[in-house]
Amino acid sequence: MSSGYTLAELKAHLGGEALGDTSRRYSGVASLEHADEHQISFLVSDKHLAAARASKAGALLVPAALAERISQPRLIVANPHAAFARAIGLYHPEPVAAPGIHPSASIAEGADIAVDAHIGAHAVIGERARIGPQSRIDAGCVIGPGVTIGANCRLHANVTLYAGCRIGDRVILHSGCVIGADGFGLAWEDDHWLKVPQVGSVVLEDDVEIGANTTVDRGALDDTVIERGAKLDNLIQVAHNVRIGAHTAIAACVGIAGSTRIGAYCQIGGAAMIIGHLEIADRVTISAGTFVGKSIREPGTYTSVQPFMAHADWKRNAAHLRHLDHMHERLKQLEKILSELERKSP
């Protein structure tokens, strides 16, 4: 094949040390399971060694520790997962959008759009909004008045940014996400809820990525902030005045209630729910499905999940959850009686 990359070329892009035929050309990337002889794949640890040996992949990206344990042509790299991510990018370069503003886009007065930015069909750019160099705003996005977007951002179709949000460089926003909607601020007055105007904003720092249909509310008075390099998956709720630390990764369906501060380098599993006004330290891991009801001051992994069972077993067991306190009382009572008996016993 004339297209693709040889191991020598991959080494030039990814670094590392090539072993085996370095001139053969590979046409694509694939998983160990699905790769054919024309494709490259990767392995990270000896957990994948059996799959790697069974794989039909033409070449592999491997860590030094496993380089002698496979026989395929290979590129030894320090971080095979990262190197493979780069290899995917080589084989599947992101299509470049032509600079310029689609004629159907609606651009308000005073909007400031870099000449090499791309504005898609039917996108709406509000007054005084600023779109930085090489940023790409896809079809149907609505960018509110006064929003600032840095350089090299990508807003996929149908993203909504409310007025005044401030977006850094290289930020990626997926379709349907809503940044800057009003926080859920209500004051009870006599016999009804009074809306508390939400006049803070949202700041997304550099290299943040936000998934599809995720919502990040604007702050009540101060700002909601997602620090640099944090990554959020789909359908996540970030309430007003939350702060998420740098390089924290949050899986889908998580909810974070108002004013909670999550540290840097945390990992939050899917569907975890975190109540408001908490502090989560740096480097905390929260397991999927865990409900976090109080602050976490120490790094570590935290969990609260009910194991599932066959429904009949669950019915039998769950009934006792309503009576744990009573069970505990009975246990104490037994201990007391028994220690009496023991005392009396010969």
Next chain:
Amino acid sequence: MSSGYTLAELKAHLGGEALGDTSRRYSGVASLEHADEHQISFLVSDKHLAAARASKAGALLVPAALAERISQPRLIVANPHAAFARAIGLYHPEPVAAPGIHPSASIAEGADIAVDAHIGAHAVIGERARIGPQSRIDAGCVIGPGVTIGANCRLHANVTLYAGCRIGDRVILHSGCVIGADGFGLAWEDDHWLKVPQVGSVVLEDDVEIGANTTVDRGALDDTVIERGAKLDNLIQVAHNVRIGAHTAIAACVGIAGSTRIGAYCQIGGAAMIIGHLEIADRVTISAGTFVGKSIREPGTYTSVQPFMAHADWKRNAAHLRHLDHMHERLKQLEKILSELERKSP
């Protein structure tokens, strides 16, 4: 009334056997509770017999087993729920959208749109996208480059399809759903996350329906697949490389993490959360709110739900959840002491 259907006409459309006045004309459909004498309703089992007898409905769709237990004019059918679904359709035919492309829609070069398809206002159709016969793309939808959509599909307003997704025939997508956004693929490199390009796609087979604001991510290398006839409700997350089997129904707010495979004919209750890389067998039912943390190999119903209580009771009981292991140790200790005592006892 001159409009509507007689029992004889309903029988012609729905099959079955009519009992009672077959020439009277009924103007609409309603629930047993709200129907009046001009409307038809239905019952499925003797659970609804009292309600059916009390109902003012002019006629009923009934199963044979109950036909003699009510007195209203009735149509005896094999499957009253399905027959009633069809009757609703007779009384409320879906408005037909005029074929053609709204003048405000934005159609990229090379898009291939069937002459009898409907493209709504401000819809955006990407390069090389294909829209099949009689499919309807409502206002504000954004269809990425290279997407293929089969025949007789309905995309409600403001749906987003990323590049390259492949949609079968008779697929229904509700507003705000996002198909084909990047999976949550990250590789850790030194001190930050590196994005792993997501180059798989999404395949929605024939007769799939996807609810409002549901997200289905594209695969990392291979495709995310939802098989024929599967039905997904609103606000569901389907992560990259998930496969959902044919005719599986999933209620709202469910999350399914990456690479999990769910079998055919499953029923997943609302807000269930399923972690990644699992296998769920065919014909598995998962109760609402259940957290699925390991594979399920056998058909059956599975549950993991904490019963709710008055808050004070919960506080008293929940405290012990942190000490179950200790309670268990104490129980073991008691058993040991007691067996000693019994041995010694005369």
Next chain:
Amino acid sequence: MSSGYTLAELKAHLGGEALGDTSRRYSGVASLEHADEHQISFLVSDKHLAAARASKAGALLVPAALAERISQPRLIVANPHAAFARAIGLYHPEPVAAPGIHPSASIAEGADIAVDAHIGAHAVIGERARIGPQSRIDAGCVIGPGVTIGANCRLHANVTLYAGCRIGDRVILHSGCVIGADGFGLAWEDDHWLKVPQVGSVVLEDDVEIGANTTVDRGALDDTVIERGAKLDNLIQVAHNVRIGAHTAIAACVGIAGSTRIGAYCQIGGAAMIIGHLEIADRVTISAGTFVGKSIREPGTYTSVQPFMAHADWKRNAAHLRHLDHMHERLKQLEKILSELERKSP
């Protein structure tokens, strides 16, 4: 400073009694923690007294009970939280949208739009839809045929309303919310699901607010109804035929399954999940994360949450959740043996 308000002016707007310098002008509002001498803040209870004393705020809104316990200039009001909400509005008046229809909007025949309504760029208004006086429909909204929207409503960008929904006055809908999509109605027929047409509608009464990306499904036969003054946060699912009572507030990520009726003045915490066909009484509070599996007939607070733990502790404890019934049996057995022993014991 020449702009802003004096205590005397604030008193004219908010009521109450001013103490201290009433002629000094304050330029803005802020939290106790972040306010400077030019800004006003507020306190509600003695819980905030220390923070209020330490605050640099130039003036405070206070309840009478605390008026003598701080030294700053202050406005004594009956409800400081509500008064402060109004003060925020004074300092941050909502920008007024110019009446009229953006030239890029698509207005169907027979739509009836009040002359002082605002229709944003690329909005789509369906046939026979009615938009009331001073209502504002932002960019990218799609309003289905026959929808009615009252006066003084605000639909933020990219809201979708399906055909026939009925929206009262002063309703606020945030971006990405979808009102009136089909309920999840399916009838099993032989070997596949048959769609049950959803021909009810959605009614949102006056003063309802719905958060970003929340979904409210249309009723199957009858309507889904959210009563006046109810407030819903982001990413909530309201299934078909649910009724939510007046002035009930629901935090983010809640799911409410079909036909459940929630009373008035309820408060539902984030990520609570409520199954279908239940009745929840008025003035019920449901804690965040609680799974509600049966009806609640009495006012009060209800909870079902698993406390989280360090992962190792959780593993040790959670194992016993599968064996609670067995633990209970062992406990009963011990009690029996022990009462035997006691009887025999001298």
